Amino acid sequence: MQVIRNGISGMLLLIFISSCIDPFKPEVEDISAMVVISGRITDQEGYHSVEVSKSTSYNDPYFYPVSNCMVTIADDKDNRFNLTEYAQGKYQCWIGKEFLNEGTYYHVEVITPDGKQYMSDSETILPCPPVEDVYFEEKTLETENPDVPLYGIQFYVDADASGFAARNFLWNLSEAWEYHSTYMVADYYDGEIHYSPEYYDSLFYCWSSGDLYDIITFTTKNLTSGKITRCPLNFVSNRSQRLSVKYSLLVSQYSISDEAYNYWNTLQRQSQSTGGFYETQPASIKGNIHCISHPDEAVLGYFMAAGITQKRIFVPRNFGFIIHTPYCELAGYSSAELNDFLKAFKKTTYPIFLVNLSLTESGPWDYAEQYCFDCRKRGGTLTKPDFWE
Amino acid sequence: MKISGIILCLLLSLHVFAQEPDLLIQGNYKKIPFSFFVREAEQQTGARFFFRDEWIEDITVDAEGDSLSLRAVLSNSFRNKDLHYFIDTSKTVIITKGAALITFLPQFDDMAGIENTNALRGRNGFVTETEKTYLEGRKKRIVETLDVGSPDHRKPGKMVSVRGRITDKETGEPLIGATVFVRETGIGYATDADGQFLVTLPPGTYDVTFNCLGMEEINYYLALHSDGPLIIEMDRKLIPLDEVRITADRFHVVRGSQMGYEHITLKTIKEIPVVMGERDVLKVAQMLPGVQTMGEGTIGFNVRGSGADQNMFFINKTPVYNTSHMLGFFSAFNPDLVKDFTLYKSNIPAKYGGRLSSIFILNSPRGNKKKLTARGGISPVTGHLMVEGPLKKEKHSFILAARSTYSDWLLSQLENPELRNSKAAFYDLAGHLNFEPNEKNSIRVFGYYSHDKFSLASKNQHFEYDNRGASADWKHQWRPNLTSEIALIASEYAFQTVDSSESSSMSYKHGYSIGHYEFRTDFVWIPGQDHLVTFGLNSLLYQLDRGTVRPEGSLSTRNVVALGKEEGVETALYLSDEYEIIPGLTLSAGLRYSFYGMPGPAVVYDYFSGSPRSDLYVADTIRYSGKDLVAFYSGPELRGALNIRTGENSSVKLSYNKTRQYLFMLSNTLAVSPTDQWKLCDYHIRPPHTNQVSVGFYKDFEKKDINFSTEVYYKKTKDIIEYKDGASFISEEPIETQLLQGEQQAYGVEFMLRKNTGRLSGWLSYSYSSSTMLVDGPNSWDRINNGLAYPSNYDKPHAVNAVFNYRFSRQLSIGSNIVYNTGRPVTYPVAVYYINNREHMFYSLRNEYRIPDYFRMDLSINIEGNLKARKLAHSSWMLNVYNLTGRKNAYSVFFEAQGQKIESYKMSIFGMPIFTITWNFKFGNYASD
Numbered sequence A: 001m002q003v004i005r006n007g008i009s010g011m012l013l014l015i016f017i018s019s020c021i022d023p024f025k026p027e028v029e030d031i032s033a034m035v036v037i038s039g040r041i042t043d044q045e046g047y048h049s050v051e052v053s054k055s056t057s058y059n060d061p062y063f064y065p066v067s068n069c070m071v072t073i074a075d076d077k078d079n080r081f082n083l084t085e086y087a088q089g090k091y092q093c094w095i096g097k098e099f100l101n102e103g104t105y106y107h108v109e110v111i112t113p114d115g116k117q118y119m120s121d122s123e124t125i126l127p128c129p130p131v132e133d134v135y136f137e138e139k140t141l142e143t144e145n146p147d148v149p150l151y152g153i154q155f156y157v158d159a160d161a162s163g164f165a166a167r168n169f170l171w172n173l174s175e176a177w178e179y180h181s182t183y184m185v186a187d188y189y190d191g192e193i194h195y196s197p198e199y200y201d202s203l204f205y206c207w208s209s210g211d212l213y214d215i216i217t218f219t220t221k222n223l224t225s226g227k228i229t230r231c232p233l234n235f236v237s238n239r240s241q242r243l244s245v246k247y248s249l250l251v252s253q254y255s256i257s258d259e260a261y262n263y264w265n266t267l268q269r270q271s272q273s274t275g276g277f278y279e280t281q282p283a284s285i286k287g288n289i290h291c292i293s294h295p296d297e298a299v300l301g302y303f304m305a306a307g308i309t310q311k312r313i314f315v316p317r318n319f320g321f322i323i324h325t326p327y328c329e330l331a332g333y334s335s336a337e338l339n340d341f342l343k344a345f346k347k348t349t350y351p352i353f354l355v356n357l358s359l360t361e362s363g364p365w366d367y368a369e370q371y372c373f374d375c376r377k378r379g380g381t382l383t384k385p386d387f388w389e
Numbered sequence B: 001m002k003i004s005g006i007i008l009c010l011l012l013s014l015h016v017f018a019q020e021p022d023l024l025i026q027g028n029y030k031k032i033p034f035s036f037f038v039r040e041a042e043q044q045t046g047a048r049f050f051f052r053d054e055w056i057e058d059i060t061v062d063a064e065g066d067s068l069s070l071r072a073v074l075s076n077s078f079r080n081k082d083l084h085y086f087i088d089t090s091k092t093v094i095i096t097k098g099a100a101l102i103t104f105l106p107q108f109d110d111m112a113g114i115e116n117t118n119a120l121r122g123r124n125g126f127v128t129e130t131e132k133t134y135l136e137g138r139k140k141r142i143v144e145t146l147d148v149g150s151p152d153h154r155k156p157g158k159m160v161s162v163r164g165r166i167t168d169k170e171t172g173e174p175l176i177g178a179t180v181f182v183r184e185t186g187i188g189y190a191t192d193a194d195g196q197f198l199v200t201l202p203p204g205t206y207d208v209t210f211n212c213l214g215m216e217e218i219n220y221y222l223a224l225h226s227d228g229p230l231i232i233e234m235d236r237k238l239i240p241l242d243e244v245r246i247t248a249d250r251f252h253v254v255r256g257s258q259m260g261y262e263h264i265t266l267k268t269i270k271e272i273p274v275v276m277g278e279r280d281v282l283k284v285a286q287m288l289p290g291v292q293t294m295g296e297g298t299i300g301f302n303v304r305g306s307g308a309d310q311n312m313f314f315i316n317k318t319p320v321y322n323t324s325h326m327l328g329f330f331s332a333f334n335p336d337l338v339k340d341f342t343l344y345k346s347n348i349p350a351k352y353g354g355r356l357s358s359i360f361i362l363n364s365p366r367g368n369k370k371k372l373t374a375r376g377g378i379s380p381v382t383g384h385l386m387v388e389g390p391l392k393k394e395k396h397s398f399i400l401a402a403r404s405t406y407s408d409w410l411l412s413q414l415e416n417p418e419l420r421n422s423k424a425a426f427y428d429l430a431g432h433l434n435f436e437p438n439e440k441n442s443i444r445v446f447g448y449y450s451h452d453k454f455s456l457a458s459k460n461q462h463f464e465y466d467n468r469g470a471s472a473d474w475k476h477q478w479r480p481n482l483t484s485e486i487a488l489i490a491s492e493y494a495f496q497t498v499d500s501s502e503s504s505s506m507s508y509k510h511g512y513s514i515g516h517y518e519f520r521t522d523f524v525w526i527p528g529q530d531h532l533v534t535f536g537l538n539s540l541l542y543q544l545d546r547g548t549v550r551p552e553g554s555l556s557t558r559n560v561v562a563l564g565k566e567e568g569v570e571t572a573l574y575l576s577d578e579y580e581i582i583p584g585l586t587l588s589a590g591l592r593y594s595f596y597g598m599p600g601p602a603v604v605y606d607y608f609s610g611s612p613r614s615d616l617y618v619a620d621t622i623r624y625s626g627k628d629l630v631a632f633y634s635g636p637e638l639r640g641a642l643n644i645r646t647g648e649n650s651s652v653k654l655s656y657n658k659t660r661q662y663l664f665m666l667s668n669t670l671a672v673s674p675t676d677q678w679k680l681c682d683y684h685i686r687p688p689h690t691n692q693v694s695v696g697f698y699k700d701f702e703k704k705d706i707n708f709s710t711e712v713y714y715k716k717t718k719d720i721i722e723y724k725d726g727a728s729f730i731s732e733e734p735i736e737t738q739l740l741q742g743e744q745q746a747y748g749v750e751f752m753l754r755k756n757t758g759r760l761s762g763w764l765s766y767s768y769s770s771s772t773m774l775v776d777g778p779n780s781w782d783r784i785n786n787g788l789a790y791p792s793n794y795d796k797p798h799a800v801n802a803v804f805n806y807r808f809s810r811q812l813s814i815g816s817n818i819v820y821n822t823g824r825p826v827t828y829p830v831a832v833y834y835i836n837n838r839e840h841m842f843y844s845l846r847n848e849y850r851i852p853d854y855f856r857m858d859l860s861i862n863i864e865g866n867l868k869a870r871k872l873a874h875s876s877w878m879l880n881v882y883n884l885t886g887r888k889n890a891y892s893v894f895f896e897a898q899g900q901k902i903e904s905y906k907m908s909i910f911g912m913p914i915f916t917i918t919w920n921f922k923f924g925n926y927a928s929d
Helices: A006-017 A258-271 A335-343 B006-014 B034-045 B070-077 B109-115 B129-135 B266-271 B281-285 B407-412
Strands: A002-004 A020-023 A035-042 A046-054 A070-075 A080-087 A090-095 A105-111 A117-120 A131-141 A150-160 A168-180 A185-189 A193-200 A205-211 A216-219 A227-237 A246-256 A289-291 A303-316 A352-356 A365-367 B024-033 B048-050 B060-069 B083-087 B092-097 B144-148 B160-168 B179-182 B187-190 B196-201 B204-211 B218-224 B228-234 B261-265 B311-315 B340-344 B358-363 B373-378 B382-392 B396-405 B424-438 B441-456 B461-479 B482-499 B508-528 B531-545 B548-551 B565-582 B585-599 B602-607 B618-624 B629-647 B650-660 B663-666 B677-680 B689-701 B706-723 B739-755 B760-774 B798-807 B812-821 B829-835 B838-843 B854-864 B873-882 B892-898 B901-908 B914-923
Touching (some): A035 A105, A046 A070, A046 A105, A105 A303, A131 A246, A168 A227, A216 A227, A216 A258, A227 A246, A246 A258, A335 A365, B024 B034, B034 B048, B034 B070, B060 B070, B070 B092, B144 B228, B187 B196, B261 B281, B281 B358, B373 B914, B531 B677
Parallel strands (some): A035 A303, B048 B092, B144 B218, B160 B228, B311 B358
Antiparallel strands (some): A020 B901, A035 A046, A070 A080, A070 A105, A105 A117, A131 A150, A150 A227, A168 A246, A185 A352, B024 B060, B083 B092, B179 B204, B204 B218, B373 B382, B382 B396, B396 B424, B508 B548, B531 B565, B565 B585, B585 B629, B629 B650, B650 B689, B706 B739, B739 B760, B760 B798, B798 B812, B812 B854, B854 B873, B873 B914
């Protein structure tokens, strides 16, 4: 009764390769909307903001702001700062340096238009240690297709909280990058073809920026020292134009309370689940906001007080892998074909930029996709950010 | 070879003649060969002789006279030759070797007494093995009478205890779960793990049938005179293809008092197609009603809605704390090493304790006592070898078994670069020595070791774990009706893990070990016909070293956290009796009383009452010295069952069961992981205990050999241990701050229809079950799920399992498994909200939703090699298709916040049909084991 498992070599291959992940939309019942209040006060003079919104159903999610609320940040020294709504559901207020002190406790109070009153627990600002270093390493990620790995760079942060009371940290990331068009603009069509060097590089240099959605938290609670080493941040792949010229990452480091850490860490873990072996069960986390007029009402969100420090780094293009840039091949039209092709454009889309194949007034010209000329068509702006090096 | 089927007629005529006839011949025979004499005698008397040529090769006849008694001549010639003869009135002379033909009628006790000075008579008498082969296919009732005890010792009015033992004639292995059915009383008995049984009856002659899966049924008249032993050797079925029995316990499904009991032998296992082409006993267990798993690739079982840590696995008395290899794809037991297994899911005998939900008992073979034999196999992934044989023929035997993978090599061949870095490998070793110096004593020594390592490269996690176990067991028979068993048992489980899944500063390694050291003694006493008394005690020491979490790598600045060591002592006494109140009504009642103590030294925190258990609310620190007892718990565990025969082939059974458990598993993951730590009950954590009641109805449809059974159960567990949301078991915080205790309630109904014989065999089962948890303390922090009841992680209400096997011929059969069950509960997001343009999910109540239902169909085709009886080795091919329909059953459903979008995915493990081809070989012919 002996078993020789010839089949198993094939078997194991199949176990792992056929282990598959497919999109799947579960049926979920809608539940009634809950109020979401979130905001933060930091030790930096400036605008401090609070958002008031409502949760939406899983099946049809959207941002559902709550306008016309009375929003107040108050401290334990009887200072009250009334926030004004600067965008739907978003409230802010300038708070001066003199009010932002270690040891002062802050909370937020919100009265919604339907008269319900909400209040957060109080938190105090703990000074935040400086961001010691932000750096990156080239990294190769595996993809579904084993033959096509994903190249890119992985950012890390180091910090040293030794000597600071703060032991929980949250990082928010903002990125910005410079990128260029494929072709400089020389010739264009607006009913007829112009040889017109006046545009030249005016649509060539662009910058793009945005906040990243990653939540990154860390606690030194289980560490012997306050040293934070190689805490992974974001990964930037070679499949976007981010790395094509120069990339910049701004790391905002917040020192947060134990409660805030639990809140953000739970959200972080839940947004990173992969359904794999030995994962933990997700669970709801509500935050530190309470409805004081209707104590049984479930409220979501967190109001935190935090120290903040920041560091920005620039990463010029210098990598051991190639960068994928948008596809900008010439259309390959003959002069007659080009003429017919250009006539089909509406006037509102003028000017249509063209490539001059001879660099003389007489052409010939050829067509390429317009985003190859106008870098704005790839999402960025022509305005160089003031922090740009 | 002159013996033919007419023997049957002869046999029937045996009972008619009380006096033995003789024949007269004349002649002068001087050392003539026996065959000449036979020719002469046949001519002179018209008699016909039956014998085997090889028996009489060197026999000569030396006699002279005019009226020689054939009896005298034969007696003289056969002197010291171990040959016997029988002559009947129709002038038929039958010569037998080894034992005389039994020629008395059961009621003629005086004659029997003379003929059988040896109180014990095997059945090596009349029909030899080869002859029996000839008789196959036209078998009728061949009934011999075996005597037990001696009529001289017969005492009127005194009950006779027969201590019997049933063995396999070929290997000498005891047959476990073989049944003994006494027709006159209608009572069935089953053999224990040593193949032994005890029957107590008034003196007299009984018609007794012996049955065992894979063996020929045999029937004897037992003439009981006085207490005595009885050895029954059973023949293997030479044509098992047409007569595979799914269970051995044909009779006691209805008549035995067991409930919630499953017994599966290797024969059954052989018929079931399983993934990996391996005959995995634990995969078969999953096909039984009331046994579920969390999904493919998970470790552990959930029996009747209970957690995976509520089951005890024994292999030959040695507990095994982690029963799986390689993410649960393989079980930790070498298939060669498992002869059968028994599962108690309710009405656990008083002998067993320590777990709330079930006891799995796996038995290995004892080793071939007759000849040395080996089996082995090798493939690109695994290789295994098993050697068994006698240490001393007929008495002592041994088994050595080993199994290993080479899958590191395999993974390194893979194209997937991520898997190329993954490692998965395991091996296991086992040895078994079996000594039987005499009938009254047997000693068994067993050792087991398994090792696993694997790395989840994608997560930078590395695991290694070991099971080590050993047991020594001495069984002694004091009196025919009193036996004892004394065992020393040691079992250890240890794991090491290196986890670099978070940042370098957080990387850590952690090692853990648990030791289980046990002494136990068990007695079986049969004071009379109506009683079966078992009693004994076991005492065990748990030694846990929860290990130290240490930084891993030069960049890690993680705190060193010593999780501490602890010990616990669990002792239990038990007494139980199975009592037949009136024929057809059997009561079995048992009491187990268990004590548990945790000795010091220890440091324990006391918390302010009415506040959460956390370092902020420590009221007092209690220091215990080594002499102190940190915690002590004890309590009775009542076990009771009532079997009411409601007809010739049906019965109703009721049972009540109480169990206690003094250790539990710390698990905050969905499925049990190898790094889940066992933890003892302590100052804060009370031992959970379960009450279970069940009612069952059992019916045999004898003509068609179909059993039907249904059981309803309800059980409630108090003080069940649940982890808080986000609990961590490797942090500095004391463990009681991470746990809560609550209540678990489970109920269900199970139906099972089995067809045991015929071309089509198999079973069909359906179970409906519910399992819910409730953790509702007085304060908000003592609650899980806001104090509302929620389904347990393994609550799968509907489960249908079908196992079919159809035989086209002896060489070709097709089998199929069909499995359906409700998806397991999960927590889904039910609302979405935004903070700073980031999307977040709000989750439902715990386990409010379910992943999609599970369905799978497997197919296997078995092609056996030729059926020649005489050959060195036999081989067979098994073609398996696992998940024939290719259904992508969900292992998990998960959600990823990708910026402002939430994507949801389903992960499945076997998303396509998986083909395997297995080649099996063994020494011996088709029927050999």
